[in-house]
Structure formats: C-alpha cells, structure tokens
Amino acid sequence: MMSKTVIINSLGQFEGLLKSSRIVVTDFHAVWCGPCKTIAPIFEQLSQQLSRPNLITFVKVDVDQQKEIASKYGITAMPTFMIFKQGKVEEKIQGADPRKLQAVIKKLAAEADGSSSSGFGASGSGSSWRKGDLPRGYGDITDQIEVKGLELLNADSEFGSVRVLIDGAKPTGLSGGKAAASKEKDWVESDTDEQLMMFMPFQSTLKVHTIQITSLPPKAEEDDEVPMRPKTVQIYPNRAHILGFEEAEDIPATQSITLSEKDWDETGTATIPLRFVKFQNVTSLVFFIVDGDGEGERVRIDRIRIIGETGEKREMGKLEKIGDEPGE
Missing domain, CATH: 2.60.120.470 (PITH domain)
Structure with missing residues (x-):
C-alpha cells in the first residue's frame, strides 16, 4: 500500500500544505533518534487510516535537513509531533507517546469528519456528532x-x-x-x-x-x-x-x-x-x-x-x- 505521508523538502512546501489542508499532523524527527524510529510505524498506521485530501494531511520533517522549519517552530526534542488546524498550532506532543498521539489525532479526525459530512447537517463548529471528550489518555x-x-x-x-x-x-x-x-x-x-x-x-x-x-x-x-x-x-x-x-x-x-x-x-x-x-x-x-x-x-x-x-x-x-x- 502506498504511503499517504508527505515528506517535507522545503519551508515553502510545508507552508503551502498548512494553507491547503484543514489539519496537518507533523512528525519532527531525526535519523539518529531511537524513539523516532520506534513510533514511526504507529504514525504511518494513523496516516493510512486517517488521511483525507485537503482535510487531514500527515507529514514528516527531518529536523537536520529542514533546519529552517525546525527553528521557526521551536523544535528542541525529537520526536515532536505538532498538529496544525487551519494553519495554527492546535496540539504539541513531545516524546514517543503513542497513546497520547493516537487520542489527539483521532479526536481531531472525528471533528474534521464531522464538519465535512455535509449530508448529515453537521454544525459548522467542526465537532463530531457524539458529545463530550474521550477519557483522558485514551x-x-x-x-x-x-x-x-x-x-x-x-x-x-x-x-x-x-x-x-x-x-x-x-x-x-x-x-x-x-x-x-x-x-x-x-x-x-x-x-x-x-x-x-x-x-x-x-x-x-x-x-x-x-x-x-x-x-x-x-x-x-x-x-x-x-x-x-x-x-x-x-x-x-x-x-x-x-x-x-x-x-x-x-x-x-x-x-x-x-x-x-x-x-x-x-x-x-x-x-x-x-x-x-x-x-x-x-x-x-x-x-x-x-x-x-x-x-x-x-x-x-x-x-x-x-x-x-x-x-x-x-x-x-x-x-x-x-x-x-x-x-x-
């Protein structure tokens, strides 16, 4: 199965995606980082399941190759996951914490799907049809x-x-x-x-x-x-x-x-x-x-x-x- 994850090669490419996709899930990683390699398959699995054209985009940024991007967003530890919503930082997760990563991404994906499912009269607020937040950490x-x-x-x-x-x-x-x-x-x-x-x-x-x-x-x-x-x-x-x-x-x-x-x-x-x-x-x-x-x-x-x-x-x-x- 072809990967849906976008590899970022320039600041311009990254900023273009922040404008064209409602949600951008970004994995700031480095080749030498052990925990980055460990959590990479989970990130890829989420990307396969939840990517939606112009709605949810998963991207990877190598901090050594894209120092300008890493500097602009104050990345100091790897891995760091940043989730942008309509171009603004919505969530930041430092460290390889798969449980938190999955919970945050799936909550945002549910909101995005809720706001895009026009056939069901979803509210413009972008919330999914179920009420309430998920239990913390799950x-x-x-x-x-x-x-x-x-x-x-x-x-x-x-x-x-x-x-x-x-x-x-x-x-x-x-x-x-x-x-x-x-x-x-x-x-x-x-x-x-x-x-x-x-x-x-x-x-x-x-x-x-x-x-x-x-x-x-x-x-x-x-x-x-x-x-x-x-x-x-x-x-x-x-x-x-x-x-x-x-x-x-x-x-x-x-x-x-x-x-x-x-x-x-x-x-x-x-x-x-x-x-x-x-x-x-x-x-x-x-x-x-x-x-x-x-x-x-x-x-x-x-x-x-x-x-x-x-x-x-x-x-x-x-x-x-x-x-x-x-x-x-």
Missing part, C-alpha cells in the same frame, strides 16, 4: 475491530447488517424521521424478541476503558410498536466465539450494566465505563443485550464505539507498547 479504537469476524444473533434482516454498528458516520436517526426514512436503515433491531448477541473480535490486544452505545428509537406516534433502547447489557471478554443465548445465561458476565433513561445523552448515546482492571488484555468482546427498557418486543442499536488503548498486533509481528523513554 482514544477511539473502534478501527481495531476485525470486521470480517463480526457476528450478530437474533437481528432482523430488514435492517442494517452488523457492520453499520461500527460506522463512524452520523446515524440517520439523528437527522429526524423524514431524513431517516429516505435512507437505508443504518441501525440494527432484534427479531423474534428483545435479545441481541454480538461477537466482536479485534486485530490486536486492547485495553478497553469505555464502551459507547447509541440507540435512537423513533417517538411513538401512530405506530406504537417502536423498538426499545437496551436496558441490561452483559459483557464477556476473550471468548473464542459468539455465545448462544442459553449458554450466556449460564455464564457469569465479567461486567453487567443496567441502563436507565438518564444514561442516554441528547445524541442517544450511553457511555459505559468498564471495570478497567478486568479488560486489560482483550482480544474479543461478546455483548449480550438481555432486555430492553420498556414493554416492547424489539431492541434497537445504531452505533457502538470502543474507547481504550491498543497493545500488541496479533499478526504483523509484535508492536511493542512504548513510552517516551530516551534511547532504544
């Missing part, structure tokens, strides 16, 4: 889900597939009834009863800090058969496969959550902090929606987001977790 790691391995039991086939749940786009349910009706059904509803079972494998070993579930049932009008939001959610980490419904009722969940009306914010999202010590080395999660909050027969889920920290890659060799220790 990032959105939904992209670590192994999409091909996703499974969902008891879902009604008239609605979206399991993949819509991890789509970062603003749910049509937030656009009002008419807008939602004109689009494909980008949510999931249970079929024969209110229970849903989901298996979510990951590409790497994760530390999972928080889960966000978005559920946007329409208001009851003529059709009183509206679906419910989830009420009881049971979570099982590191299962080799999806559980059966009867099997799940016999196995104690690692964490069981009961949601009530006050847990859902205005975007229809409930934020669920996990018992972090129990979710430190997670390769998969099973979600069991036991029941819904109401008297109906169906449960609806629009989106699921996973927040935490990535660890080792499962396939492409070891990706060590690194801090900002000097040297190699």
Whole structure:
C-alpha cells in the first residue's frame, strides 16, 4: 500500500500544505533518534487510516535537513509531533507517546469528519456528532475491530447488517424521521424478541476503558410498536466465539450494566465505563443485550464505539507498547 505521508523538502512546501489542508499532523524527527524510529510505524498506521485530501494531511520533517522549519517552530526534542488546524498550532506532543498521539489525532479526525459530512447537517463548529471528550489518555479504537469476524444473533434482516454498528458516520436517526426514512436503515433491531448477541473480535490486544452505545428509537406516534433502547447489557471478554443465548445465561458476565433513561445523552448515546482492571488484555468482546427498557418486543442499536488503548498486533509481528523513554 502506498504511503499517504508527505515528506517535507522545503519551508515553502510545508507552508503551502498548512494553507491547503484543514489539519496537518507533523512528525519532527531525526535519523539518529531511537524513539523516532520506534513510533514511526504507529504514525504511518494513523496516516493510512486517517488521511483525507485537503482535510487531514500527515507529514514528516527531518529536523537536520529542514533546519529552517525546525527553528521557526521551536523544535528542541525529537520526536515532536505538532498538529496544525487551519494553519495554527492546535496540539504539541513531545516524546514517543503513542497513546497520547493516537487520542489527539483521532479526536481531531472525528471533528474534521464531522464538519465535512455535509449530508448529515453537521454544525459548522467542526465537532463530531457524539458529545463530550474521550477519557483522558485514551482514544477511539473502534478501527481495531476485525470486521470480517463480526457476528450478530437474533437481528432482523430488514435492517442494517452488523457492520453499520461500527460506522463512524452520523446515524440517520439523528437527522429526524423524514431524513431517516429516505435512507437505508443504518441501525440494527432484534427479531423474534428483545435479545441481541454480538461477537466482536479485534486485530490486536486492547485495553478497553469505555464502551459507547447509541440507540435512537423513533417517538411513538401512530405506530406504537417502536423498538426499545437496551436496558441490561452483559459483557464477556476473550471468548473464542459468539455465545448462544442459553449458554450466556449460564455464564457469569465479567461486567453487567443496567441502563436507565438518564444514561442516554441528547445524541442517544450511553457511555459505559468498564471495570478497567478486568479488560486489560482483550482480544474479543461478546455483548449480550438481555432486555430492553420498556414493554416492547424489539431492541434497537445504531452505533457502538470502543474507547481504550491498543497493545500488541496479533499478526504483523509484535508492536511493542512504548513510552517516551530516551534511547532504544
């Protein structure tokens, strides 16, 4: 796969990019710097995932070859990551701290995507459709889900597939009834009863800090058969496969959550902090929606987001977790 990262060869080239791209993520590095080499694959991975033409550009600046740029921006330690938004410095991270780098970049990417997704009536402020900041030091790691391995039991086939749940786009349910009706059904509803079972494998070993579930049932009008939001959610980490419904009722969940009306914010999202010590080395999660909050027969889920920290890659060799220790 061709790299999307731009190598900066002059101050003029760099300043041109600051004008043409809304966000510019800059890696100030040096050939002799050990921590720079260690974090380089993570920077490249973020570049592949998040680069957007004229919106988010990832660039590398060799401080020994581009002394004028390094001097202009006061670079004194390597690596230093600077994130520019509309030409101005938005964030500065010194040292090889992958967790912080990922969290900051993904937050800005979500804002940029939110402000660019014109079909969804995003506000001009550039904020993404979800409310609130991510937990300090943690990032959105939904992209670590192994999409091909996703499974969902008891879902009604008239609605979206399991993949819509991890789509970062603003749910049509937030656009009002008419807008939602004109689009494909980008949510999931249970079929024969209110229970849903989901298996979510990951590409790497994760530390999972928080889960966000978005559920946007329409208001009851003529059709009183509206679906419910989830009420009881049971979570099982590191299962080799999806559980059966009867099997799940016999196995104690690692964490069981009961949601009530006050847990859902205005975007229809409930934020669920996990018992972090129990979710430190997670390769998969099973979600069991036991029941819904109401008297109906169906449960609806629009989106699921996973927040935490990535660890080792499962396939492409070891990706060590690194801090900002000097040297190699």
